[in-house]
Amino acid sequence: MSQYWSHLIHGLTPYVPGEQPKINNLIKLNTNENPYGPSPKVLIALQKEASESLRLYPDPNSDVLRKAIASFHDLESSNVFVGNGSDEVLAHTFNALLNHDKPILFPDITYSFYPVYCGLYEIAFETIPLNDSFEIQVDDYLKPNGGIIFPNPNAPTGRSLALSEIERLLKTNTSSVVVIDEAYVDFGAESAVGLIKKYPQLLVTHTLSKARSLAGLRVGYAVGNPDLIEALHRVKDSFNSYPLDRFAQAGAIAAMEDKAYFEETCHKVISTRTHLVKELTDLGFEVLPSGANFIFAKHTKKDAEVISAGLRDKNIIVRHFKKPERIAQFLRITVGTNAECAALVSELKQLV
Numbered sequence: 001m002s003q004y005w006s007h008l009i010h011g012l013t014p015y016v017p018g019e020q021p022k023i024n025n026l027i028k029l030n031t032n033e034n035p036y037g038p039s040p041k042v043l044i045a046l047q048k049e050a051s052e053s054l055r056l057y058p059d060p061n062s063d064v065l066r067k068a069i070a071s072f073h074d075l076e077s078s079n080v081f082v083g084n085g086s087d088e089v090l091a092h093t094f095n096a097l098l099n100h101d102k103p104i105l106f107p108d109i110t111y112s113f114y115p116v117y118c119g120l121y122e123i124a125f126e127t128i129p130l131n132d133s134f135e136i137q138v139d140d141y142l143k144p145n146g147g148i149i150f151p152n153p154n155a156p157t158g159r160s161l162a163l164s165e166i167e168r169l170l171k172t173n174t175s176s177v178v179v180i181d182e183a184y185v186d187f188g189a190e191s192a193v194g195l196i197k198k199y200p201q202l203l204v205t206h207t208l209s210k211a212r213s214l215a216g217l218r219v220g221y222a223v224g225n226p227d228l229i230e231a232l233h234r235v236k237d238s239f240n241s242y243p244l245d246r247f248a249q250a251g252a253i254a255a256m257e258d259k260a261y262f263e264e265t266c267h268k269v270i271s272t273r274t275h276l277v278k279e280l281t282d283l284g285f286e287v288l289p290s291g292a293n294f295i296f297a298k299h300t301k302k303d304a305e306v307i308s309a310g311l312r313d314k315n316i317i318v319r320h321f322k323k324p325e326r327i328a329q330f331l332r333i334t335v336g337t338n339a340e341c342a343a344l345v346s347e348l349k350q351l352v
């Protein structure tokens, strides 16, 4: 505890990302990265960008990228905000749109960065319990609030909420912002992007880290009414004018434009997931229905900590959150390639 720290820093509890161990031959199923590389067109765009032009600052507003994202979603550039990973987009969202007098609402089991942003920006929050099947119940959110945020599909449960339920929430909750974090939407949930023209209080966030295999490039975005987007630009331009470097912009443009590669990759992950769910169920796991590129599973007999440690000894890492109590026996397992999942299943056969 340093006397030199700002007052706020003493009380911060930062987010802890899944580990990135420096071990060879690791089967890494702990941070929901895509097992397939990015589109080859992204790699070509990045090579082209490695030039003398790096002496110049990048476009501060990422205009070409915002246009590519708008065109992908059939929207206008004024509907799009981009940031250094969707984590940065979310941070600006908490600061610009979710900081009001009343507490914001999010599920008790969800992306654990949300309470961290609340700590950073001193935002009061209330957590709403998922039901016994780990589902979001829209009715529980129909009360006065300073804003609402949840992922769809939710993390780390993988469960998705029907679009009709999201619309029911938007019809009632009109005086605060509703943020739907669609980090995993392309793996099996209905996107709310189509609702932004109808509901000015809706902001939808996306990332290029998961379905577009670009976790290393750090690009995320939000789409919404131009009024919400303007608030995010005000925060960005009061913080860092150039959050996306030249590589990030060039690579992300190529990724957004290569729709065929994106669809094919999502398809492969979904088909591996279907197979993995079946094999784990056969091994005595209870697996929650997943609309994401990971599954959330609990063994009926064997302790989660023991399974996780046993896999680690075999160079396979999965994520075990331990807390809260309700999910202490669950493991979150990223869907890898068919070969990685086969290796996982074969080790699990020994362990359980």
Ligand SMILES: *Cc1c(COP(=O)(O)O)cnc(C)c1O
Binding pocket: 084, 085, 086, 087, 088, 111, 151, 155, 181, 183, 206, 207, 208, 209, 215, 218, 219, 220
């Ligand atoms: C991975 C993830 C993000 C962050 O993605 P980045 O763009 O890599 O920062 C945001 N929300 C949820 C729910 C995620 O799982």
